[in-house]
Amino acid sequence: MHPRYFDFLESQAASISDVAVRGAIITRVAKVHREVLATTANVRGNADLSAQGKTKEARSFLGKRAADLIRAQAIVQRLAARVDQKRAKIELPQVDKTDAAAGRLNVV
Numbered sequence: 001m002h003p004r005y006f007d008f009l010e011s012q013a014a015s016i017s018d019v020a021v022r023g024a025i026i027t028r029v030a031k032v033h034r035e036v037l038a039t040t041a042n043v044r045g046n047a048d049l050s051a052q053g054k055t056k057e058a059r060s061f062l063g064k065r066a067a068d069l070i071r072a073q074a075i076v077q078r079l080a081a082r083v084d085q086k087r088a089k090i091e092l093p094q095v096d097k098t099d100a101a102a103g104r105l106n107v108v
């Protein structure tokens with residue numbers, strides 16, 4: 001995964017005021033995601049497994065880590081909801097009625 005993904009994750013969590021919660025979020029989500037990426041690469045690169053064997057191995061790993069994956073998904077959904085709330089609060093500035101360019105564009 002591109003390193004900017006993890007930078008984005010850290011920047012989103014940085015907006016959370018509680019330091020302990022923020023640290024737990026960063027640690028848990030990033031750790032789970034990195035483990036999934038590493039296991040995926042290992043399974044894909046294993047030449048000893050057939051296509052069905054690779055599928056079985058990947059499902060076995062995901063089954064073992066299901067609880068962590070569900071927690072990480074819930075955290076990501078909460079962060080996405082926070083972003084949506086912040087976006088909803090953004091408003092365009094009021095257009096100055098005496099602005100000739102805005103009047104020409106019929107924005108007013």
